[in-house]
Amino acid sequence: MTTETSTTVANPNGTLSTTDYAKPVRTRRGTAWADLDTTLRRAADGTVAPAVTSSGLTVSGGGSGPLATITTADGKKLAVTAPFALPVPSLAGDTATYADVLPDVDLQLTALPDGGWRDVIVVRTAAAAANPKLKSLHFPVKTTGLSVATDAAGNVSLKDAAGKVRLQAPTPFQWDSTPAPARKAAQASPQGRSGGDADEASSAKGPGSGAKVGKIGIRADSSGFDLTPDPATFGKGTGPWFIDPTISADSASAMSAQVQEYNPGTKYADSVSNLGVGYCGYSDCTGYGRERAYYRISINSAIYNTPTGAPAAPTVYDSTFYASVTGASSPSTSTPLGLYWTGAISSNTTWSNQPCNGSGTFGGCTKVGSSVPITGTGPIAFNVTSQMQQAAANHSPDWTVGIAPDDENNKLYRKHLANNPHITTNYDLTPSIWYPRTSPTPGFASTNQHNDCQTPGGGYAWYNPGWVGANQSMGLPPRRWTRVGLVMQPA
Template sequence: MALLALAGAVLAGATGQAVADDRPFAVAPGNSTPPAAGQQGGAPDGPVQVARAKARQSGKPVVVEGLTTETSQTVANPDGTLTRTENVRPVRVKKGGDWAAVDASLARNGDGTWSPKAVPSGVALSGGGSGPLATFTDAKGRSLSLTLPFALPAPVVSGAGASYRGVLPGVDLEVTVTEEGAFHEVLVVHDAKAAANPALRTLKLATGGKGLTTRTDADGAMTAAAADGTAVFTSPTPVMWDSSTTGTADAAADGADGEKTDGKSRGKAADAAPQGITVDAADAEKSTAKGPGHRAHVSAIKVAAGSDSLTLSPDAAQLDSPDTVWPVYIDPYVNPATGKTNHYVQVKEGCPSEPTYDKAQENGEGIGYQQYSSSCFGLYRSFYEFDTDYLNSSMVVSKSTISLVSTHGADANCKATWPATLKLTGGINGNTLWPGPGVVSTIGTTQVASANVNAGCGNKGASFDVTSTIRQYIDYPNLTFGLYGNESKTSTNYGFMRFAVNPTLTTVFDIAPKARPTWAPPRPRRTRPRRPAVRAAPAGSG
């Protein structure tokens, strides 16, 4: 089963002094208590003033602890400016009252279950036996548990992964927890004899927990919702894939052949991705539990929700086909409904109805012309939404940068560079599909060295100066940026790339000094302008 995861007080200076207006800052949950009265006339010093004073005195940056959240950190600089680093996904969580870096490594609990050491949502994996395979809990105590219809052996645990060997004859279960507390489970079916087992043909998972009701749509997507209808955990259409490494169709008419490896290209495979599938290829020739290989046969899994169960029906045609290459990987998929400020989505020309909002792809978010995988041939684009609600027009922005990390490039020449273009776009949501939101403006293009996984190129960085954009739209609560690759549809375009889901927006700014009273209650949330006007972009445009 893949992926299950899951302001403010006023900060003011002493009375009568010309101090910065720190009110716009959102104070992290649990830190909203007004500052204690100071010694001079009961006037408090807010966390920003305290951090600024320490930074000036030490000559080193000082973290404004009261403003730290799971996704953001504000630092006071010695020159009096402030630097805010905003992540799309959580990079820290509260543990025992202190912040700890996100760590998905599994540790054994007192009851024999296994949980990640530090992730945003509660996850507990089975230590073996007939109890739930996994139990997920959100911040409000609502929970969902999933129990397989067979007992589990004790897992072999390594890092963020748990391997349950021989859950059925010829079938293993591989489970991974992500840094979001997401949950990825794959049944590995090793041969046709194992696939013939009736226990595998229909998998009825018992559901439990509290405060949630599960439902499915026509495509098999699942939602676990609270009483008011709010989605707490979601699952797109679950999928399965085999280990095929050969295709049957000729290359596309436009000459698209495939990923460049040693100067040669591979022909285009015949299979098209089924409706609603949200799994990407593994950027490798061979299939693994992480995803289908370039030529794998991919099928959807039917899902039906009962009052206390989810019934999964793997594609019998694929399990019975003489053309199936083993092992086969069966991957039901569950994902959190985050409800956070920052979001992301990947859209695909070849799978235009595929929903991937806030659903991290195993290998990163794609951009450019994808011409080597057996599913979703065509253009990819990725979009990231950043919180900018901490800024307003009283602030002076001196620098703002978006930084990303490329995790894979189609070109096996590690020295080859390919373009990545950043654009300001309209907003994204759960209904964002191909071709993505309209474009507001093009910010810039940078050349990125290939991070080809198979050639061992390693990750590559990319950054964009967005200072003028942040200044122009400083009164907007959030901004969405689209990342585009080389979108020419030619056989020599090896510029397809993937990027990690967690880019950063780092902004250096100051606040114009003005006289402020002592601590006061939080101001009402500002009324913000509507989103920047977008201009429609042709489906194949860059």
């Protein structure tokens, strides 16, 4: 009953609880499950790798070889080499830092749970930003079983022979470290794409609340990725400056996606750690407009499948959707957030290609219950009992939802949400007793045959009573089924 995205536990009162996540939280290692752990470790061959990721990831331990290589479970592979030779990195948790790849330029690589990575080039001084080697950056690539393409919006996709997207990279961005202007206490501005509290400074994690953010030009084909920082903003303003491409793996069962009105063609499927919702009206945005967060959550079939021998399907008692608000544009403003039942999302979901594209709040999609207010950051929960009961009745394999504030045009309502919310469903299975049969089995001396189901009387042959020999202990044991899924044979 355990999967990459789901866990089932037995409760003290005898019921069961299944928790389904929007992203994988574990993966198979041999015959056992292992929790995902992106902590980087050095291998005996000098390379670096995270402890446990969904797809295999190998990171450079220094030298001129690939910066990072991702290998899927079925052998598809992408290797990306940096534009410069790499020193031996320092490691801190999930991040490897290659110091001074150019004068006053570092490269930071962060492992992602799906086996992808973010590599951020940190340019510490204006003199370093003027280095001609940063005007255009060529990342050579080598693929196995994948083709590389980019679209007009700068999204990179890697597809298998069947045309299915297996890996992707959203439009890359750059930002500076311009501090936020002084504001009144009641005002605040949000963290950038990575989320965070108001007034946070720029870092490799994302732009600060006052940062100037711009798109990076990109071209991608089978030979590599070519990134061209925007000369109108790169090296201007306040340093350090950050250049941020990301590679992520596509999940067949679960997904998160952010869409942005001001970047209508950019694809953010499974590539943003904290998803923006509400109106982005601050300088750290790459434009002004609305943002929405979508989540596709797999539903463990244990909540609706009838186990062998059980008299009925499970009964869903209650279900709750849990999310985490990680950033707030105005931490002191109470913000009502709504949950919406949407259509399907995919790796191609954008603002221009989203399931909720009508008029009204969240594009006219159906709202689930009432809005839930939250001030600042922290956990938030929605009652989704009736929706999961319906999903169980329909044997739905997944459920896709979206989150947005009630007023999508109020910049004080802008929030950031973690990319892995979950649904916990409590349910039960009715124990049953059936198939009582006489033991020892009655038999017929005339034919030397036995039949365990004989009823005296009547004109049919099967109504003729069988006999049990004298001086034997007799019983009427039934078969039994319990919620732990065991069918007990007659003793």
